Amino acid sequence: MTPTHPGRVSILTAPSRALADAIAEFGEPRGYVATASIGIPPRRTVDALRADLDAWARADRDPQGYDSVAERTRASYARLVCVDASRVAIGSQTSVLASLVAASVPEGAEVLVAERDFSSLVMPFTQTPGARVRSAPIERLADAVTADTFLVVFSLVQSATGYVADAAAIREAAGRHGALTLCDTTQAAGVLPVDASDFDLTICHAYKWLCSPRGVAFLTVGPKADAVLHPRQSGWYAGDDVWRSCYGTDITLARDARRFDVSPAWQAWIGAEQSIGLFAGLDIAEVWDRSASLGELLCHELDLPPQRQAIVSWPDPDGSQLARMTAAGIRISGRAGRARASFHLWNTEDDVAEIVAALRG
Template sequence: METPGPRTGQSPDLDPTLVRSEFAPRTTYLNSASTGLLPARAVTAMHEGALSVAQGRPADMFADVEAARAAFARLVGVPVGRVAAGASVAVYSGLVAAALPEGAEVLTAEGDFSSTVNPFHVRADLKVRAVPLERLAESVRPGTDLVAVSVAQSADGRIADLDALRAAARAHGARVYLDASQATGWMDLGDHVATADFTASVAFKWLTCPRGVAFFVAPEEAEGFGGLRPLLAGWVAGERPWDSCYGPVEELAHSARRFDESPALLAYAGARHSLELIEDLGVAAIGAHDLALADRFRAGLAGLGHEPVPAPGSPVVAVPGLGARQPELSAAGIEVSDRAGNLRVAFHFYNTAADVDRLLAALSG
């Protein structure tokens, strides 16, 4: 006789006891594409860090930055020397934009997230071209210098065909910049980040970190960092930061740390432990769990006569025409988003089958 899975609806490979020990939301929270829930271990670490400052004995939270950087590197499969630590995807989009020559062509997806694409539009001397996401790879052409795209679209969860994009970029000599903000934490990025020229990701969504934490993956020093210039370099970007506090920084870090922003230390104090939890649970188990819940919701929507935006393999489900119901659902204790008229629902590892069924019941009323 087949052994049934956990009654909670969680994947058999996901440790439900560990999940329950870290999260106790007071709502049916289905909005991780906006903000992930903070685990208890991160809240405790931030509280202790804040107290250490209040009591005049500041903890060494720079150690937390390095631990978080190393954890992110492991999660996306790159050497830690390729990872910069900052606070915003837009900052790193701006660094990539600043590295392009005058007249360069940048290919983007229509309706992509502003932090991913707007810094390229700000430079009036660049040629920015937008095409439907489904046509991105086929739209790379001779003369395309860079393709900038989100791995998963914020508005509706659609996933870029990264294999096709990589092949097209190589064929035409274009570089690739990925925004993985809606993918890190649930998606096995395989060698996509390792082979992309540049990748940025915030960590306050699927990685369940506090706001103020973001990571950037750059080429290595041997590759000239892909032509990036450390335009924001302060003392933390020095090879020996504590010897770089005054005057020009004499020696920039020989790693991607030269692209660090001065870190929001309390946020990183929590991020270290959030990323530890993601590693403890495992991205493969998290992804399988998230996608199972999303598929359950899609099946339930079909029974209600609703058709979501096609986004196979995504834990984000966007339902056209239902976005206006977001306030009503929030008042009932179900947290979702209204994005471009769509009801956007995002399932993560702290969600259960019961959460899915509660939302479906509310939508059927």
């Protein structure tokens, strides 16, 4: 293929051995630039899922056997986002975890959300009686925090545009006014370095950049949030001893973030253990440099404003450009009247060149 920049073979530096090994696990998914919609599994994840299904079919599986899988996955995720595992609760959906937080908002308290953020993150707050929800553009969210704000809710990376929030400014403003922060890292964890301890609460659904089966989500709970969050969804898996917490109300909830756990969808966690374990062993800054470099190259080739992001989007109100790329065999997505390309560790300059060729004929 002709290089997109004549005379330059590659804009990407040679990957480290760990990253090269990880890339090899994904085969050759050329033309797949839709990770912001759904990630694809590494080989180890597919192998583990197949082995588990075979074991289940042989009647060689029991519920207790999945507990250690969930705990190893929790530990890997904790390492990935730089917190202790005792700060991590497990769940299945963003909206459910956001609803847990919303249910703990005091009557009359203000919740400041990013304008046009992902619905599963913000809708639970608009549906909470007594909460006063106000929105502001993500670019000016820090300036919108006031002394009346109880909680600031935003995605670290915006789903529709790939915009990376100025988390430091939002954190500083929230701290200055005594507000809590809830950051959704679904479009960040696995491609952009994330330190969950920077926020009072974070939520992540792992089926995108962490390349896990759908139905695996995480909530991290910092010390300030721990004091106000109520385990309203607690069930048997939130017990201090889960297998003695199956019946009745006379159970003791876990003392750490496990008291917010939801029982795991077993097969999904079999796959997630492998995928998240893989990403926890990588230098995510290296993954970001690779992915954002490809985003920058695409912007250069399409004469778009510079966006050093893993997600690049541009106006496509009638969907004609999306249709043209899809017809060319490119797996890409469209959101909010925009075409959206999302680059991950397996992508190369060839993927950029295919997009450009499809759009320019």
